[in-house]
Amino acid sequence: MTLSPSDPVALAQASPERLALTLLTQRLTESDAAKLGVFLRIGQAQLLCDWRFVSEGAAHVVVVAGPEPDTVPGLLDNPRATLHVLDAANDPAGDAWTSLLRPLQYEAFTSALSRIEQMVMRPRVEAASSTTPAHSSPSAPAPVPMPLRDPALTLGAGYRLHRWPSADVLRGHRYNTRLASFMSTRHVEIDELAQLSNVSRSDCIAFVGRLLKAGLLDVKSTPLRLPAAAAALASDAPRAAALARKRPAPGLFSKIRHSLGMR
Amino acid sequence: MNAMVSHKIVFTGTPGAGKTTAIAALSDKPPVLTDVRNTDASLGKERTTVGLDFGEVDLGDGQSVRLLGTPGQLRFEFMWQIIATDALGLVILIDNSRPDPLADLATYLDAYEALLPSMNCAVGVGRTLECPLPTLDDFADALAARGWVFPVLAVDVRERDDVLMLVDTVLAQAETRI
Numbered sequence: 001m002t003l004s005p006s007d008p009v010a011l012a013q014a015s016p017e018r019l020a021l022t023l024l025t026q027r028l029t030e031s032d033a034a035k036l037g038v039f040l041r042i043g044q045a046q047l048l049c050d051w052r053f054v055s056e057g058a059a060h061v062v063v064v065a066g067p068e069p070d071t072v073p074g075l076l077d078n079p080r081a082t083l084h085v086l087d088a089a090n091d092p093a094g095d096a097w098t099s100l101l102r103p104l105q106y107e108a109f110t111s112a113l114s115r116i117e118q119m120v121m122r123p124r125v126e127a128a129s130s131t132t133p134a135h136s137s138p139s140a141p142a143p144v145p146m147p148l149r150d151p152a153l154t155l156g157a158g159y160r161l162h163r164w165p166s167a168d169v170l171r172g173h174r175y176n177t178r179l180a181s182f183m184s185t186r187h188v189e190i191d192e193l194a195q196l197s198n199v200s201r202s203d204c205i206a207f208v209g210r211l212l213k214a215g216l217l218d219v220k221s222t223p224l225r226l227p228a229a230a231a232a233l234a235s236d237a238p239r240a241a242a243l244a245r246k247r248p249a250p251g252l253f254s255k256i257r258h259s260l261g262m263r
Numbered sequence: 264m265n266a267m268v269s270h271k272i273v274f275t276g277t278p279g280a281g282k283t284t285a286i287a288a289l290s291d292k293p294p295v296l297t298d299v300r301n302t303d304a305s306l307g308k309e310r311t312t313v314g315l316d317f318g319e320v321d322l323g324d325g326q327s328v329r330l331l332g333t334p335g336q337l338r339f340e341f342m343w344q345i346i347a348t349d350a351l352g353l354v355i356l357i358d359n360s361r362p363d364p365l366a367d368l369a370t371y372l373d374a375y376e377a378l379l380p381s382m383n384c385a386v387g388v389g390r391t392l393e394c395p396l397p398t399l400d401d402f403a404d405a406l407a408a409r410g411w412v413f414p415v416l417a418v419d420v421r422e423r424d425d426v427l428m429l430v431d432t433v434l435a436q437a438e439t440r441i
Contacts, residue, residue, distance in 0.1 A: 031400060161412045177428060179413065180432040181435035184412045185383070196438055252270070253434050255322045260289060262427055 025058035034221030158187025276356030278335035281420030290318025352433030383436035387418035
């Protein structure tokens with residue numbers, strides 16, 4: 001159910017159906033936008049509303065890099081909320097929850113969205129107030145999904161641990177420790193993780209989601225990557241040759257695991 | 264005749280942390296040990312390693328993995344890097360019952376600092392049941408503060424599965440570096 005963001009009463013009364021709320025990003029780096037896209041995709045299940053990014057026009061929430069959103073010609077009203085992506089722990093807006101500090105954290109972002117949901121869905125939401133959200137356009141355009149909502153593009157995101165997880169986070173699947181190890185040396189994509197570990201893709205996604213929720217991952221949206229050896233060859237043939245000499249023979253790791261009786 | 268290809272995994276860490284026991288748990292054949300009667304009362308054990316412990320896992324087709332244990336005492340620091348150079352992995356074993364386990368970890372991180380950027384490394388913390396502090400999270404924080412993300416696992420080196428888990432995390436790191 002998609003409602004005009006300029007109609008908070010309708011929004012508030014529309015429950016119990018899931019409401020569609022929109023986010024407009026301004027001046028975010030590609031990396032930050034990618035992270036938020038991934039956070040939203042993973043966090044959707046725990047949120048009450050269906051959130052989606054729009055590239056222009058009306059939106060319930062603006063996510064802006066820096067303290068002030070861009071001025072939009074014709075803008076009459078403020079959005080429902082403005083989230084600020086900041087480098088430092090100062091919040092010019094005065095509300096800590098509206099500040100998203102770099103490196104962006106899953107928990108902070110989804111908590112902010114939950115808080116906005118509560119504001120929007122409160123039965124006696126500020127119907128009479130003039131704080132109707134929205135950017136200017138009189139007829140709200142259909143929300144345009146952000147590319148990262150596309151599952152295929154989500155696959156392009158690489159995940160790397162910036163701290164080893166606690167035992168609580170590792171608990172669950174017996175291969176979680178191994179999965180975490182794969183992500184401790186470099187950014188690894190979901191499909192690559194599944195391939196390296198021989199753990200199902202859905203289990204990998206679930207574990208990565210748990211790590212994101214715990215704020216332990218650095219997320220990097222990467223373009224299609226050449227295989228490591230090909231990339232090395234393309235850029236520096238002598239170095240590639242040296243790497244090839246140092247590289248263990250194919251199957252070494254499975255041989256070691258087999259010889260040691262690991263499953 | 265095919266040349267023998269061997270890889271090595273190095274176990275290092277504080278005296279009494281269980282390096283010799285860990286190697287014995289994995290080795291195909293009885294490990295070669297260089298234990299002597301301990302004359303350092305502060306270590307609280309009868310025997311200690313003064314050279315290096317050696318075990319081996321035969322992979323077939325002319326390949327093997329050598330398991331090397333360094334002597335733990337600081338006076339043998341000069342050997343640590345030599346032994347670990349070109350290793351497939353490094354396992355740092357910490358005894359949580361010692362007076363300052365985090366300082367012990369720092370000692371080994373400092374000693375191997377030059378190798379760590381390209382080293383597959385895991386930290387095994389022993390005696391966590393008797394001595395729960397510092398916690399595994401404390402170790403992870405200490406590593407993160409220095410920019411390292413190495414697996415930190417509680418380990419009982421007498422349990423082969425615990426030692427295997429440490430080795431498994433080292434292998435996983437090695438796989439992602441290929």
